[in-house]
Amino acid sequence: MATIEQDFAPPEPGLSQRLRRVFFGRTATVIATITVALFIFVAAFAPWLAPYDPMAQSFISINKPPSWEHWLGTDQFGRDVLSRMIWGSRNSLIFGFLSPVLAALIGGTLGVLSGYFGGILDRIVTRLVDMLLSFPELLLAILVAAALGGGFWNVVAVLTVAFTPGFARVARATTLSVKQEPYIESAIAAGVRTPVIILRHVVPNIMAPIVVLMTLWAASSIRLEATLSFLGIGTQPPAPSWGNIIREGLANIFATSWPIIAGGLAITIVVLAISIIGDQVRDELDPEIN
Amino acid sequence: MSAPLLNVQGLCVEFGPKAAPIRVINDVNLRVDPGEAVGIVGESGSGKSITSLSILRLVPEPPSRIAAGSITFEGRDLLAMPKSQLRHMRGRDIAMIFQEPMSSLNPVMTVEAQIGEAIMLHERMSRAERRARVIQLLRLVGIPDPESRLKAYPHQFSGGMRQRVMIAIAVACNPKLLIADEPTTALDVTIQAQVLDLMKDVREKLNTAILLISHDLGVIAEVCERVLVMYAGHVVEDADIRSLFENPKHPYTRGLLRAVPSLTDERSRLYQIPGSVPQAGSIKQGCPFYARCDLRQNICAQTMPAMSRHSSSHQAACWVTQNLSEVRSA
Numbered sequence: 001m002a003t004i005e006q007d008f009a010p011p012e013p014g015l016s017q018r019l020r021r022v023f024f025g026r027t028a029t030v031i032a033t034i035t036v037a038l039f040i041f042v043a044a045f046a047p048w049l050a051p052y053d054p055m056a057q058s059f060i061s062i063n064k065p066p067s068w069e070h071w072l073g074t075d076q077f078g079r080d081v082l083s084r085m086i087w088g089s090r091n092s093l094i095f096g097f098l099s100p101v102l103a104a105l106i107g108g109t110l111g112v113l114s115g116y117f118g119g120i121l122d123r124i125v126t127r128l129v130d131m132l133l134s135f136p137e138l139l140l141a142i143l144v145a146a147a148l149g150g151g152f153w154n155v156v157a158v159l160t161v162a163f164t165p166g167f168a169r170v171a172r173a174t175t176l177s178v179k180q181e182p183y184i185e186s187a188i189a190a191g192v193r194t195p196v197i198i199l200r201h202v203v204p205n206i207m208a209p210i211v212v213l214m215t216l217w218a219a220s221s222i223r224l225e226a227t228l229s230f231l232g233i234g235t236q237p238p239a240p241s242w243g244n245i246i247r248e249g250l251a252n253i254f255a256t257s258w259p260i261i262a263g264g265l266a267i268t269i270v271v272l273a274i275s276i277i278g279d280q281v282r283d284e285l286d287p288e289i290n
Numbered sequence: 291m292s293a294p295l296l297n298v299q300g301l302c303v304e305f306g307p308k309a310a311p312i313r314v315i316n317d318v319n320l321r322v323d324p325g326e327a328v329g330i331v332g333e334s335g336s337g338k339s340i341t342s343l344s345i346l347r348l349v350p351e352p353p354s355r356i357a358a359g360s361i362t363f364e365g366r367d368l369l370a371m372p373k374s375q376l377r378h379m380r381g382r383d384i385a386m387i388f389q390e391p392m393s394s395l396n397p398v399m400t401v402e403a404q405i406g407e408a409i410m411l412h413e414r415m416s417r418a419e420r421r422a423r424v425i426q427l428l429r430l431v432g433i434p435d436p437e438s439r440l441k442a443y444p445h446q447f448s449g450g451m452r453q454r455v456m457i458a459i460a461v462a463c464n465p466k467l468l469i470a471d472e473p474t475t476a477l478d479v480t481i482q483a484q485v486l487d488l489m490k491d492v493r494e495k496l497n498t499a500i501l502l503i504s505h506d507l508g509v510i511a512e513v514c515e516r517v518l519v520m521y522a523g524h525v526v527e528d529a530d531i532r533s534l535f536e537n538p539k540h541p542y543t544r545g546l547l548r549a550v551p552s553l554t555d556e557r558s559r560l561y562q563i564p565g566s567v568p569q570a571g572s573i574k575q576g577c578p579f580y581a582r583c584d585l586r587q588n589i590c591a592q593t594m595p596a597m598s599r600h601s602s603s604h605q606a607a608c609w610v611t612q613n614l615s616e617v618r619s620a
Contacts, residue, residue, distance in 0.1 A: 182394040189346055189388075190408050190459065191380035200407070204398040 021284060032276035039270055043089040052080035054087040054240050063255040073258040075248060081259050085266060088240035091152065092267075095241075096222035096274070098156055100214045103163030108203075108210055110164070111171025116179055116198055125172070129165040137162035137220075138227060145233035155234050159224055163217055170213055174206040181205075215278035219271045226267050242267050293365065295499050296322040296345065296384075296467055301359035303340055303349060303523075305570070311357065312571035315340055316523045318359070319597075322467060327493060327500040329510030329531075331546070332520035335567050338503045341520070342469050345501075346380055347373075363467070382412040385460035389472040391453035395444035401428070401455055402440040408462040427458040430495070431488055450481035454488065461492055468492075471503045486512045507546060511535065516603070519543050522568055522578035528597065529604040539606035541583045577609070585610040 024030050042049055051071075058078035066073045072081035114125035132140070137159065144158040178184065179202070187197050228234030229243025237244050242263045249259030303315035315337045322328050330338045343349045344356055347368065361368040363383065368376065388394045396404060405424045409415065415423065421440070428436035431454040444452055453473060460468055470489065474482040490513055493500055504510050510517050510531075517534055519527040519542065527540040538544045545563040565582040576591040577583070583590065589609050597605040598612040606612070 182388050182390045183396045185348065186386065186388055186394050186456070186459070187396075187407075189348060189380055189386040191377045191382065191411050192407065193377065200399070201396050205396070 026280070028276055029280045032273035035269060035273040036277065039089055039093060039266075039273075042086055043093045046086050046090055050080075050083040050086040052083040054079060054084040055238055056080075063252065065256065066258060072262045073256055075245075075259050076252040076255060081245070081262055084240040084245055084259075085242070085262050088235075088242050088245055088263075089266070091235050091239065091241035092222055092225055092243070093270075095152070095156065095159075095225040096218050096270075099159040099163055099221045100217040102156070102160040103217070104167050104210055104214050106160065107164035107167025107169075108171045108206075111168040111173075112175045112198060112202060112206065114168070115172040115175030116202060122172075125168060129168045129172075132161070132165040133169070135162075137224060141224065141228055142231070142233065145228065149233075152235055152239075155225065155228055159221055163221070166217075167210065167213060170209050171206055174209055175202055178202050178205045212278065212282040215274065215281045219274040219278065222267065222274070223271050226263075294321045294362075295324045295326075295364060296320070296501070297360075297362045298341075298345065299360045299362075301341065301344060301361065302357040303337075303344055303354055304357040305354045313357070314354070314523050314570045315344070318520075318523075318525050319528075320518060320525070322499050322501055324466065325493075325497050325499050326516065327502065327514040329502045329504060329514035329517040330520055331504055331507055331510050331517055333505055333567060335522075335570070336520040337523040338505075338520050339471055342386075342471050342501060342503050345469065346384055346386065347376060348386075378412070381408055381465070382463045383465055384467045384469060385463070385465040387453075387456050387460050387468065387470040387473045389475050391449050391456055391476060394456055395452055397444055400441050400443055401447075405455070405459050405462055408459045412463045423462075424458075427462055428455075430461070430492065431455070431458045432484075433458075449477055450484060453477060453481075453485050457485075457488060457492065461496060461498065464496055465498060467499045467501060469501045469503070472505070473502070474509055475504070475506075482509070483512075489513055507535075507550065519546070523570065524578055524594075524607065525597070526579065526608070527606040529600075529606070533601060533604045537600075537604075539600050539604065539611045540579075540608050541585045541610070542579050543606075545582075577607075 024033065056079060058074070060078065061070070061074050062078045063076055064070055064074040064078075070080050070082065072085065075081055075084070110125050110129075114122040135143075140162045141155065141158040144161070145154060148154045148158075184197065184201055187201050192201075225234055225241065226243035226246065229241045230247045232244075232247065234243050235241035237248065245259050246263040249257070249263065253260060298318060298320040301315055301318040301320070302313060304311035304313050306312045318337070318341055320328070320330075320341070330341065332338045340349060340354070345361055345368065347356070349356065356369060359369075363379065368379070371379075395401075399407075402421065402424050405427055406420050409420055409423055424440065425436045428439065433439055433451060433454055444455070447455065456473075468489075473489070474485050477485060486509060489500065489502075492498065493513075500513065502510055502513055507517075514531060516528070516530050518525050519534075519540060521542050527534065527538065527543045529539070534543065535547065538547055542563070545561070548561040549563065551557075551560055563582055568578060568581065575593070577586075577594055580586050580590045585608075587610055593609075595607045595609045595612065597607050599605050600611075
């Protein structure tokens with residue numbers, strides 16, 4: 001029997017190769033990747049990198065401009081702004097990645113289940129998602145923070161709730177289309193159990209849009225944490241975060257503008273860098289574009 | 291007569307609301323003996339795919355449901371069986387191959403993982419044993435250099451090779467019955483011939499019974515010994531391949547055979563059965579082929595003919611040809 005067939009498809013790039021292309025494909029993404037990596041490094045090693053205790057007050061050096069002792073100057077309590085920025089990056093970054101990941105887990109699960117099983121579960125989830133989506137994230141966050149009080153975990157919870165419907169909707173829509181694929185039917189015909197079908201055949205096929213959404217929302221999440229902290233319902237002072245460094249700096253803007261400049265720049269740079277990576281991830285993974 | 295492997299009796303499948311059901315499969319009888327190859331032929335909408343799907347209870351419920359009939363496999367009633375038990379039969383005793391080789395494989399799983407999954411479901415073996423078995427299966431279905439193709443993804447295969455992988459998955463657990471729903475429709479003619487050869491090959495080596503669904507009589511003639519012709523949800527003729535081609539008894543089958551082009555054809559236009567398949571549920575009484583039949587008589591409009599036997603291996607459901615043969619034998 002003839003076994004020769006001419007049309008071998010050209011070898012497709014493997015996952016590692018594709019990831020490499022995401023992070024090192026263009027100059028802009030290389031810079032963005034390095035920037036994000038640098039910030040993560042700083043956040044991870046904050047205790048060793050920060051020159052001073054971020055909480056330590058000093059009345060002899062208040063509102064100092066940048067100098068060799070204090071690279072970014074000091075604030076109205078004489079605390080070292082650089083140290084506060086370094087410690088603050090922990091809150092801001094953990095926050096930035098935690099909420100999207102949690103939301104992707106919860107929303108993704110809900111979306112896949114409702115898309116796959118349909119019926120009453122689907123109706124309930126869809127209505128719930130529609131309801132939550134009708135509130136802007138920030139408004140929802142303020143609402144819950146006002147009810148529960150501020151604080152790190154409350155804000156994480158709030159933003160997770162705010163992000164969940166988006167993931168649920170994307171997961172549901174892609175599950176609906178993947179469910180129609182013949183390979184799902186053949187898996188059923190082969191006797192594969194439903195949970196295994198969902199985990200092995202559905203979930204990997206809907207990951208691309210979920211990952212894209214996650215990277216896009218990591219940036220939003222950092223921005224929202226800053227916003228909430230700025231409004232006084234995010235990370236509670238004296239614990240530092242970029243948002244409340246700006247908040248405290250604002251009251252003191254005529255004495256020294258360095259905290260605001262540092263906080264604003266850090267947020268801008270990180271959000272921009274994550275957005276650039278997010279775009280590249282989308283370009284690479286989105287089947288519509290490929 | 292030996293015990294049948296698969297025996298479908300009086301199968302009826304309905305769609306739509308229970309109060310006003312639309313019957314798409316009507317009183318289908320089907321029997322496959324161990325090791326036998328049976329074909330089902332019919333045009334789109336004749337119910338051949340639904341018939342094959344209902345054997346493994348894969349018809350989506352709702353909107354459709356199996357309204358009546360029995361399906362037994364090795365004497366066990368598949369319709370009465372709990373779903374969990376049925377799941378163990380799927381893939382192990384009865385395997386299916388679908389029409390779309392391009393999309394019947396999961397795009398994010400390697401070929402090894404997908405064939406391995408089929409094995410893992412029904413048999414316990416170690417990783418190394420499983421890999422050896424996968425290689426053996428790939429070799430069986432004629433994939434060149436299987437060792438180097440284990441880690442390949444479906445998009446790296448052509449359509450014909452994907453269909454080979456599908457067959458490898460289907461026969462992974464040595465099923466007793468292989469249901470192939472239009473396995474060659476999406477392939478070009480040379481690859482079609484290769485895949486059909488492969489199916490015959492697999493059947494010989496593993497002694498698997500085959501139920502082949504196709505709209506192409508040529509494909510069925512290539513593989514099967516016996517064929518069922520379906521029209522509008524009814525089996526209208528059931529015959530061994532030879533007598534079907536030489537002496538078709540149902541006007542619909544005759545029409546189908548007249549529509550087949552041949553190399554010596556002088557016709558400028560191929561024959562065409564006038565009209566089109568009636569919409570499901572629109573025929574309330576009489577023979578479903580009545581409106582398009584060139585032999586029709588008054589009785590055909592009123593009562594659906596039962597299957598009448600023309601020879602030991604040939605039955606057809608037609609008043610006219612039934613009477614003709616009775617006259618001749620009388």
